[in-house]
Amino acid sequence: MKDAYFIALGLVGNREDALELSQEAFYRAYKHFDQLNDQERFFPWFYQILRNLCFSHLRKRRLRRAESLDELDSEPPQFGPADAFDPEMVAERNESKDRVWRAISRLDEKHREVIVLRHFRQLSYDEMARVLFCNRGTVTSRLYYARQRLKEILEGSPETDGFADGSADELRKGGQRV
Amino acid sequence: MTCQDYKDFMMGYLDNELDEAQKRAFESHLSGCPECRREIEEFTKLKRITDDVTLVEPEDRLWQQYWGRLYNRIERGIGWMVFSVAGILLLIYGGFTAIESVIRDPAVGVLLKVALLALLTGLAILFVSVLRERIYFRSRDRYKDVRR
CATH class of the missing domain: 1.20.5 (Single alpha-helices involved in coiled-coils or other helix-helix interfaces)
Incomplete structure (x- = not known):
């Protein structure tokens, strides 16, 4: 239950949606339990239901936002940034943590999920490969590109959340040191 | 092996997912490759600041209500299903009765x-x-x- 909630929270970024989506995933798993061929593989099967729900929810949310902006005849919608990630969801908040949380919300779905599984649920590479239905090599490569992208966002392009605090400087210095 | 090949080891090294032989091979590559050393240092810092982010644990009340709300959802799902099946059956029955009465009616x-x-x-x-x-x-x- 907690795993489902926290994974959903990492993917959609706010408590109400995470609760709703994780419960909907359990409901669908219950309804389609007969489709699970091997009960030992419950978690990977359940994870697929949960992630599909979360990503489809995010797409609908973006679409709604785009439509409302369209109606207002405003500037073209910008997908991705912030994506309604609630900063209140971060424990013991500080500027650096808020920036990392916002940066995660800017990652694309494929990269966001590996970061969530690795950093928030501490899954091993083998466990991640099982839930993502891919091999270890793919997990490694996705993590590499996800972290690379996260680093780029944190190092700060003009319109993104640059690292204004010590951690950012640390990262930047790391990049210039050698 | 090239730096590109060692990039596959980089994440495993960072997350402690390499076996001893791979770890040794990667460390030996690192000692002679400033580019990879710089990259691993950056990733290490990134990992540290990302690991620092923990998510707020919801209050106990919420966990206590979690399964109750799920149970309600399942119960309502079953309720709607039974209601829909009964509605469809009644509609079919009503339709057939109406048609039968029209067919049998000599005035039509x-x-x-x-x-x-x-x-x-x-x-x-x-x-x-x-x-x-x-x-x-x-x-x-x-x-x-x-x-x-």
Whole structure:
């Protein structure tokens, strides 16, 4: 239950949606339990239901936002940034943590999920490969590109959340040191 | 091996997912490759600041209500299903009764009766056709047994 909630929270970024989506995933798993061929593989099967729900929810949310902006005849919608990630969801908040949380919300779905599984649920590479239905090599490569992208966002392009605090400087210095 | 090959080891090294031999090989590469050393240092810092982010644990009350809300959802789902099935059965029964009374009514013109029967025959053909198509494609669907 907690795993489902926290994974959903990492993917959609706010408590109400995470609760709703994780419960909907359990409901669908219950309804389609007969489709699970091997009960030992419950978690990977359940994870697929949960992630599909979360990503489809995010797409609908973006679409709604785009439509409302369209109606207002405003500037073209910008997908991705912030994506309604609630900063209140971060424990013991500080500027650096808020920036990392916002940066995660800017990652694309494929990269966001590996970061969530690795950093928030501490899954091993083998466990991640099982839930993502891919091999270890793919997990490694996705993590590499996800972290690379996260680093780029944190190092700060003009319109993104640059690292204004010590951690950012640390990262930047790391990049210039050698 | 090139730096590109060692990039595959980089994440494993960072997350402590390499075996001893791989770890040694990567460390030996690092000692002679400033570019990879710089990259691993950056990733190490990134990992540290990302690991620092923990998510707020919801209050106990929420966990206590979690399964109750799920149970309600399942119960309502079953309720709606039973309600829908009963509604469909009643509609079918009502429809047939109405049609039967029209057919048996001598006051209703023959043309109307023929049109009504033709309408029903058309609906029946459409229903059988769709059903047959669904059964045909389901029996030949190569992906129906794909493990979920």
